[in-house]
Amino acid sequence: MDDQRRRVPRTDAVLADPAVDEAIERLGRNLVRATVTAALDRVRRGELAPEAAIGAVIDALPATAARSRPVINATGVIVHTNLGRAPLSSATRDAVLAASGYTDVEFDLGTGRRAPRGASTLAAVAAAVPAAQGVHITNNNAAALVLAATALAGRGDIVISRGELVEIGDGFRLPDLLESTGARLREVGTTNRTRLSDYADVIGPGTGFILKVHPSNFTQTGFVGTTSIRELATLGPPVVHDIGSGLLRPNAAFPNEPDATTSLDDGADLVTASADKLLGGPQAGLLLGRADLVDRLRRHPLARALRVDKLTLAALEATLVGGPSPVEVALSTPVATLRKRATLIVKALADKGIRADLVDSTARVGGGGAPEVSLPSTAVAVSAHLVAALRSGRPAVVGRVHEGRLLLDLRAVPGTDDAALISAVAAAVTE
Numbered sequence: 106m107d108d109q110r111r112r113v114p115r116t117d118a119v120l121a122d123p124a125v126d127e128a129i130e131r132l133g134r135n136l137v138r139a140t141v142t143a144a145l146d147r148v149r150r151g152e153l154a155p156e157a158a159i160g161a162v163i164d165a166l167p168a169t170a171a172r173s174r175p176v177i178n179a180t181g182v183i184v185h186t187n188l189g190r191a192p193l194s195s196a197t198r199d200a201v202l203a204a205s206g207y208t209d210v211e212f213d214l215g216t217g218r219r220a221p222r223g224a225s226t227l228a229a230v231a232a233a234v235p236a237a238q239g240v241h242i243t244n245n246n247a248a249a250l251v252l253a254a255t256a257l258a259g260r261g262d263i264v265i266s267r268g269e270l271v272e273i274g275d276g277f278r279l280p281d282l283l284e285s286t287g288a289r290l291r292e293v294g295t296t297n298r299t300r301l302s303d304y305a306d307v308i309g310p311g312t313g314f315i316l317k318v319h320p321s322n323f324t325q326t327g328f329v330g331t332t333s334i335r336e337l338a339t340l341g342p343p344v345v346h347d348i349g350s351g352l353l354r355p356n357a358a359f360p361n362e363p364d365a366t367t368s369l370d371d372g373a374d375l376v377t378a379s380a381d382k383l384l385g386g387p388q389a390g391l392l393l394g395r396a397d398l399v400d401r402l403r404r405h406p407l408a409r410a411l412r413v414d415k416l417t418l419a420a421l422e423a424t425l426v427g428g429p430s431p432v433e434v435a436l437s438t439p440v441a442t443l444r445k446r447a448t449l450i451v452k453a454l455a456d457k458g459i460r461a462d463l464v465d466s467t468a469r470v471g472g473g474g475a476p477e478v479s480l481p482s483t484a485v486a487v488s489a490h491l492v493a494a495l496r497s498g499r500p501a502v503v504g505r506v507h508e509g510r511l512l513l514d515l516r517a518v519p520g521t522d523d524a525a526l527i528s529a530v531a532a533a534v535t536e
């Protein structure tokens with residue numbers, strides 16, 4: 106033991122090893138030094154042979170200096186809130202990387218003067234939704250709603266149907282969010298039916314605006330009735346429409362999802378939406394609509410606290426201009442393509458002696474909306490014993506257990522990840 110302690114390598118010597126030195130370039134000296142210190146402590150405790158120290162350091166070093174790990178989303182849920190919602194395309198990732206240094210986010214390189222923040226991103230959103238006279242971008246849709254409530258309702262009333270008081274996830278409820286601004290909710294109608302007259306009865310001088318919220322994560326059927334944007338627009342106060350999923354134009358695949366263009370054409374004064382659901386972009390909130398209202402929001406002091414950073418602006422612009430987003434690709438891939446990929450994956454695994462089967466599956470949009478839509482899909486079924494090993498691999502793989510087997514649904518897995526998926530399963534089996 107004493108002998109081993111005397112043979113503990115010096116920290117400087119380990120840091121000078123070429124492989125460790127390369128990691129310092131990539132990850133920064135502090136992180137690598139901490140990893141080296143931890144490995145040498147293990148040598149001192151006799152848990153690691155001195156000769157194995159460098160190998161242990163290399164194994165323990167993360168791929169990047171942030172702890173979040175890449176995941177192959179084989180759940181069959183395309184917009185998976187726990188897995189970061191929309192993945193970004195490689196063109197969008199490039200744009201984010203390019204914007205991550207000094208950049209002209211608020212500077213006109215032509216004149217050398219200060220310029221409106223994120224002008225090219227705002228222009229891209231405006232071009233995508235010509236019906237919007239004004240465009241503003243916030244940290245997320247919740248922020249867009251808080252800004253609208255604060256700037257347009259103040260201590261006044263927000264009139265909303267009882268059928269639209271929704272919980273958006275993780276225990277957060279839209280009514281609580283709106284009331285946290287100091288505005289008062291004026292609930293009208295019932296859970297299943299709200300008429301135009303219900304709104305008309307409560308509208309008065311204290312009304313800030315009428316809010317229509319798309320129930321994006323559940324559906325109601327049976328004896329139900331809601332009031333359309335067209336009807337609400339006849340009442341007088343501004344109509345704010347939270348469309349949720351971020352469709353900018355009608356999409357035939359999602360007949361029940363509202364879209365910004367139709368909503369504005371129908372008379373909504375403001376539309377709010379998330380950018381990281383069906384739109385397939387980074388986390389952000391879109392505020393689209395009447396120029397005077399958008400201007401009021403943009404100039405409100407709270408707007409500064411809800412603004413997005415340069416990385417988000419770059420990602421949103423690239424998503425709109427560059428397309429198609431990985432979400433769009435996942436939604437539109439023919440099931441025959443998924444079957445072909447699954448066949449090749451099953452064969453590659455069989456060649457490695459691993460039993461896997463192709464099975465039909467059903468995928469979902471997920472937190473992004475359209476709860477009523479199910480998407481035909483294909484999965485590779487493997488042993489459920491692999492669940493934990495796949496989750497702890499690099500990249501991690503998350504599937505879903507069904508009838509005692511682990512289904513790796515390919516709908517949300519980009520084709521370029523098939524080789525990584527095969528390696529991940531093989532590595533999990535070896536473990």
Ligand SMILES: *Cc1c(COP(=O)(O)O)cnc(C)c1O
Binds near residue numbers: 321322349
């Ligand atoms: C998702 C959603 C929200 C919350 O949006 P975030 O961008 O996550 O803040 C609000 N309203 C509706 C209708 C939604 O679907």
